[in-house]
Structures are given as C-alpha cells and as structure tokens.
Amino acid sequence: MANSALLNQLENIPSPCFAVEESALERNLMLLKRIQEEANCTIICALKGFATWGTFPLVRQYLPGTTASSLHEAMLGQSRFGGQVHAYCPAYIPSTFSKMLELCQHLTFNTLSEWDRYKDQVAASSKKVSCAIRINPEYSEVETDLYNPCVPGSRLGVRAEDLGENLPEGIEGLHFHTLCESSAESLQRTLAHVEQKFGPLLHQAKWLNMGGGHWITGQGYNVELLISLIKGIKEKYDVDVILEPGSAVGWDAGVLISTVLDVFENQGQKTAMLDTSFSAHMPDTLEMPYKPRVRNELKGGKFSYKFGGMTCLAGDFMGDFSFDKALAAGDKIIFDDMIHYTMVKTTTFNGINLPSIGILRKDGSFDLLKEYGYDEYETRLS
Numbered sequence: 001m002a003n004s005a006l007l008n009q010l011e012n013i014p015s016p017c018f019a020v021e022e023s024a025l026e027r028n029l030m031l032l033k034r035i036q037e038e039a040n041c042t043i044i045c046a047l048k049g050f051a052t053w054g055t056f057p058l059v060r061q062y063l064p065g066t067t068a069s070s071l072h073e074a075m076l077g078q079s080r081f082g083g084q085v086h087a088y089c090p091a092y093i094p095s096t097f098s099k100m101l102e103l104c105q106h107l108t109f110n111t112l113s114e115w116d117r118y119k120d121q122v123a124a125s126s127k128k129v130s131c132a133i134r135i136n137p138e139y140s141e142v143e144t145d146l147y148n149p150c151v152p153g154s155r156l157g158v159r160a161e162d163l164g165e166n167l168p169e170g171i172e173g174l175h176f177h178t179l180c181e182s183s184a185e186s187l188q189r190t191l192a193h194v195e196q197k198f199g200p201l202l203h204q205a206k207w208l209n210m211g212g213g214h215w216i217t218g219q220g221y222n223v224e225l226l227i228s229l230i231k232g233i234k235e236k237y238d239v240d241v242i243l244e245p246g247s248a249v250g251w252d253a254g255v256l257i258s259t260v261l262d263v264f265e266n267q268g269q270k271t272a273m274l275d276t277s278f279s280a281h282m283p284d285t286l287e288m289p290y291k292p293r294v295r296n297e298l299k300g301g302k303f304s305y306k307f308g309g310m311t312c313l314a315g316d317f318m319g320d321f322s323f324d325k326a327l328a329a330g331d332k333i334i335f336d337d338m339i340h341y342t343m344v345k346t347t348t349f350n351g352i353n354l355p356s357i358g359i360l361r362k363d364g365s366f367d368l369l370k371e372y373g374y375d376e377y378e379t380r381l382s
Contacts, residue, residue, distance in 0.1 A: 003295065005364040006255065010332055012366050013257055016276040016355040018343050020055055020254040023362045025339075028217040028249055029062035035216065035223065039230040041241040044086060046212045047073040049246015049341050053080040054359060054369040059249065065105075067244040071096045074103040086209075086244065088134060088175060090156060092118065101125050106242075108132040108175040108209065112158060112168065119170050132173030132209060133158055135201075139193035140178040142213075146287060147180045160197035167204045174201060177211025181247055184225040187214065191229060207240040208233060216248040250340030255295065256281065256355060260331040263305070270305045271317075272327045277309035279316040280349045282335070282342055291318060295334040298324045307333070311350040348377045 006019065013019060032043050044065045053076060065084025066077035071093070077085045087100060088108035097118060100107065107122070107129055109115040115133065122129055136157030140150035149156040157176065167174075178190055187210070195202065202208060215221050230241050258276040265271070278285050285292050303326045306319030346354055354372040361367055 006334070006360055008364065009360060009366040010257070013358060014356045014368070014371060015257055015259040015332070016274075016281065017257045017368075018052075018254060018338060018355050018357050019257055019366070020052060020250075020339055020357075020359045022055075022058065022359055025055060025250065025253040026058060026062075026362070028251055028253060029059060031217055031223070032245075032248065033062040035227060035230075039227045039241070040234065041230045041243060042084075043243045043245065044084060045081070045249050046244045046246035047077055048344065049212065050250040050339065051076060051344050052250070052339065052357065054357065056081045063249075068104070071099060071103075074100060078103045086242070088177075088209075097121065101127065101129055104129060106130050106132065106173070106207075106209075108134050108173070110134050110156065110158075112163070115168060115171065119168075123170065130172045130207070131170060132175045132205075132207070133163065133168070133171055134175045134177070135160070135163065135194070135198055137176055137178060137190065137193040137197055139190060141182060141186045141189070142178070142180045144180075144288060148178075150178055163198075163201065165200055167201055172205065173207040173209060174198060174205050175209035175211065177209075177213065179211065179213025181215045181218070182213050183215060184222040184229065188225065188229055191233065202233075202237040202239060205237070205239050207242060208237070209242040209244065212243070212245045212247070214243060214245050214248055215251070216245060217251040218248075247340040252337045254337075254339035254360075256335040256338035256342065258333045258335065260327050260329055260333060262329055263327050270303075271308050272305045272331075272333075273308045273310075274333060275310060276335075276355065277311045277316055277349075277352055278307075278318050279309055279311045279313045280347045280352045281309075281355055282338065283345050283347070284341055285318060286315060292338070293336040294321050295336050296323070296332070297321050303327065310352045313349075348380060351377050353377075 036043050044067050046067050048069045066081045067086040068074035085104045086106040087104045090110050134157040136159050140148050142148040258274045260272045262273040301322035301324045304320045304322045309316035357370040358368040
C-alpha cells in the first residue's frame with residue numbers, strides 16, 4: 001500500500017527528499033501505545049533519533065512527551081510537542097541550565113560532580129524537577145565502539161563502585177542507556193547486570209529510565225518479553241519505568257528519494273552519481289557502517305552499480321546495488337528506512353543542499369513540509 005502510494009506520487013516529490021510514510025509511522029506508534037498500556041510504563045520520543053516535528057500532531061496522540069539531549073531539543077519538545085520533557089546531557093552548560101530547569105520535568109546527570117554543581121539550583125527552583133544519575137552497568141552488547149557507552153574509560157554514566165550504596169540526596173531516579181537497535185533478549189541480559197550492580201539503589205529510587213536503543217518496532221522483536229521485563233522490574237523495585245526510543249518511533253517509517261544524475265564506467269566499475277550524499281545526508285551508513293536498503297533494487301540483477309554521493313569526499317561512495325535494467329540519468333532511487341537518526345544528522349558539507357521533507361499521508365496524498373536552499377548553508381557560517 002505505502003509502496004504503491006509512494007510510486008504514484010514520485011513525480012510530485014522533489015529530489016532529494018525525506019518522505020515519512022504516515023501509515024507506517026502510526027503502525028509503530030500503535031505498538032508503543034499498547035506496550036505502555038499493558039506494562040503500565042511510559043514511552044517518550046527521543047528527539048536525537050526522531051525529531052520530525054511536522055508529524056508531532058500524530059505522535060502525541062500515542063506518546064506523552066519527548067526526551068532531549070540538548071537545550072535546543074528541549075525547546076523543540078516543549079514548543080512543538082508539549083507534554084512531558086525529559087533531558088539527559090553528557091554535560092550541562094552553566095549559562096543555559098536555568099532554561100533546562102524551566103523546560104523539563106525530569107533531568108538526568110552524567111556524573112556525581114555535575115549533580116553536586118547543580119543540586120542547589122535544582123533545590124531552589126520554584127518548579128519541581130525530578131532528577132536522576134546515569135549509571136554505567138559496564139555491560140553492553142553493542143559491537144561498534146562508536147555506539148557503545150560501556151567501553152573502558154567511557155565518559156557516559158557512573159559505575160556502581162563510584163556511586164556507592166546510597167542515592168545522593170535529591171536524586172530520585174536511575175538512568176541507563178546501553179542498547180542500540182537491540183532485542184528484548186539483550187535488554188534482559190543487560191537488566192541482569194543492572195540489578196547485580198545497582199539493585200540496592202533501585203530499591204531507593206522512584207523511577208528507572210531504560211534509555212533507548214530498544215528495537216521494539218523491528219521485525220521479530222519479542223514484545224511480550226519486553227512487557228514481562230518491565231512488569232518484573234516495576235513489581236520487584238516499586239519503580240516507575242520509562243523508555244525513550246528514537247529509532248523505534250521512526251523505524252521503517254519512510255524513505256529518502258534521490259535521482260540519478262550521471263552513469264559512467266571506470267576500470268570495469270559502473271557508478272551511478274546521485275543528487276544525495278552518504279556523507280552529508282546518510283552519515284550512519286559510513287559511521288556504522290552499513291549498506292542501506294534500496295526499495296527498487298533487485299538482488300542478483302544483471303546490472304550492478306556503486307552509488308556516488310554529491311560531496312568531494314572520496315568515501316562518499318556505497319555499493320554494490322543491482323537492478324533488472326540499466327540505470328540512466330533521471331531514474332529515481334528510493335533508500336528505505338531513512339527517517340530515524342538519518343534526518344537529524346544531515347549536514348551542508350560542501351554546500352550540498354539539504355533534502356526536502358514531506359509526509360506521504362494515509363490517503364495517498366503527499367504533503368511537502370519543508371524545502372531548503374542557500375539560506376540554510378549561509379546561516380550556519382559567518
């Protein structure tokens with residue numbers, strides 16, 4: 001349905017363009033709402049992974065709020081989403097901390113020294129803000145170090161031996177985030193380490209934030225196990241449980257549409273140059289790295305190409321992709337699953353224009369939300 005509707009609208013969609021598929025987004029949200037209801041937990045949207053605020057009128061029908069990793073994300077959550085605003089920053093900026101207090105209902109601190117620095121300001125606030133410490137259980141199944149917060153010497157979170165046997169006065173919650181597109185089974189094993197190291201502190205806490213990285217809306221995810229794990233933690237420790245996924249909100253909920261600009265061959269290698277960029281528009285494909293799915297690719301097709309991006313970075317290059325017919329300038333290439341994290345990490349490197357943003361509505365119509373131009377490039381510089 002979504003694929004057919006998208007193909008019907010291709011001529012009306014600018015290129016390159018991120019196109020959110022509303023029906024797929026709502027499918028994810030319905031599952032997240034079901035988990036909240038059955039597990040009696042809170043699931044909020046992590047803006048670092050999904051911040052397409054044009055969809056927030058839909059998202060807030062299912063989720064009660066957002067979580068931020070910076071002042072600007074907190075401002076976006078408050079102004080465009082409403083509801084609860086939670087925040088965790090690796091380090092808060094003194095000049096803007098009072099604004100964070102104003103915007104947020106929950107604040108997580110990365111270190112004990114930082115809590116000591118700000119606790120008087122929190123106590124003096126006329127607004128009640130519930131505070132937590134981020135913990136490091138020293139266990140993660142994330143294999144790529146770039147995404148692993150539990151590597152030796154990590155800057156993220158406090159280890160059990162450094163936290164001690166009692167929560168600091170004024171701290172009501174604990175917060176861990178060690179997952180990355182991970183299974184419920186991975187969470188189960190992680191929780192065993194969290195309980196082993198921080199069990200006594202969990203009995204003292206009012207709430208536990210299990211962070212993001214839960215692959216809840218991915219195919220084959222064990223939703224029933226997740227619900228059981230949340231219920232078990234709530235019952236054992238008498239804590240409220242919070243999850244803050246970003247990927248799970250936008251998982252498989254949209255595409256990046258691009259156009260072939262040129263096709264050539266060099267030493268037997270065929271390359272199709274695109275009007276998008278792996279470096280500037282899809283950086284995770286190079287950082288993880290991973291090969292993105294192309295919706296109109298035919299595995300084992302007799303016409304094989306590498307795709308070249310628009311920047312002058314030599315590594316702005318990805319392949320191989322195969323098709324049942326030869327590519328030519330003007331052909332559309334549709335990269336699947338490009339809404340979570342991809343959109344929030346785009347850059348204007350080389351002066352490359354940012355992709356447009358739009359929504360493919362459930363009725364099959366396309367709503368163009370934003371087009372970019374020179375101003376976005378110029379205003380990032382001075």
